[in-house]
Amino acid sequence: xxxxTQSPTHLIKTxxxxxxxxxxxxxxxxxxxxxxxxLGQGPQFxxxxxxxxxxxxxxxxDRFSGHQFPNYSxxxxxxxxLLGDSALYLCASSLAGGLLSSPTYxxxxxxxxxxxxx
Amino acid sequence: xxxxxxxxxxxxxxxxxxxxxxxxxxxxxxEYVYWYRQIHSQGPQYIIHGLKNNETNEMASLIxxxxxxSSTLILPHATLRDTAVYYCIVRATVGGYxxxxxxxxxxxxxxx
Numbered sequence: 001x002x003x004x005t006q007s008p009t010h011l012i013k014t015x016x017x018x019x020x021x022x023x024x025x026x027x028x029x030x031x032x033x034x035x036x037x038x039l040g041q042g043p044q045f046x047x048x049x050x051x052x053x054x055x056x057x058x059x060x061x062d063r064f065s066g067h068q069f070p071n072y073s074x075x076x077x078x079x080x081x082l083l084g085d086s087a088l089y090l091c092a093s094s095l096a097g098g099l100l101s102s103p104t105y106x107x108x109x110x111x112x113x114x115x116x117x118x
Numbered sequence: 119x120x121x122x123x124x125x126x127x128x129x130x131x132x133x134x135x136x137x138x139x140x141x142x143x144x145x146x147x148x149e150y151v152y153w154y155r156q157i158h159s160q161g162p163q164y165i166i167h168g169l170k171n172n173e174t175n176e177m178a179s180l181i182x183x184x185x186x187x188s189s190t191l192i193l194p195h196a197t198l199r200d201t202a203v204y205y206c207i208v209r210a211t212v213g214g215y216x217x218x219x220x221x222x223x224x225x226x227x228x229x230x
Contacts, residue, residue, distance in 0.1 A: 004161070033218070035220075040222075041222060042220030042221050042222050042223055043162065043220045044220070045218055045219060045220075090161050090162070092161075092218075106164045106167070107162075107164065107218065109161030109162045110161050111160055111161050112159075112160075112161050
């Protein structure tokens with residue numbers, strides 16, 4: 001049973017460029033959340049997708065956008081990259097459906113994509 | 119969201135119990151306490167969660183105080199592979215959907 005997978009593993013971009021990161025959730029999971037983790041910091045919630053819609057969003061500008069596909073996989077897009085966007089981008093999946101208050105709501109994280117903006 | 123406070127770092131001798139504290143004094147009645155850990159350069163790994171009762175699984179035990187304002191994660195016999203950053207988080211429900219807020223965590227160093 002495959003866990004959460006992310007691609008690419010590493011990425012180097014230049015300021016002003018656009019980037020797309022991809023995530024495949026754990027088998028059977030239907031909800032995907034994205035996090036940004038700067039060096040030495042805890043992960044910061046970007047947004048969450050369920051049923052192909054953005055359901056919750058953290059304190060991130062509109063340059064950060066996403067998409068969820070019918071097979072539950074997801075993409076994170078960042079436009080007009082800034083140096084400060086350099087971070088580890090984590091994807092987490094969970095089985096939620098409509099029961100997001102379920103006590104068994106556990107997020108499984110992928111290994112992350114290391115984005116470096118130069 | 120309820121905020122959590124953890125010591126930035128702790129050391130533990132290999133084979134001894136590691137006790138990691140967390141304060142969450144603003145936790146509300148329906149919020150769960152979750153613990154994750156992150157080994158260097160990997161994604162966070164779920165450890166355990168609880169509401170008000172103490173919990174135990176194959177990885178750890180979670181002790182939550184009666185007033186739920188603090189909790190302690192216990193790794194009963196720490197090994198070198200337990201060296202990681204440990205995050206205590208409180209789940210918030212916003213409009214029926216969950217949002218997870220991580221703090222800066224506790225860096226646990228297990229010493230041989």
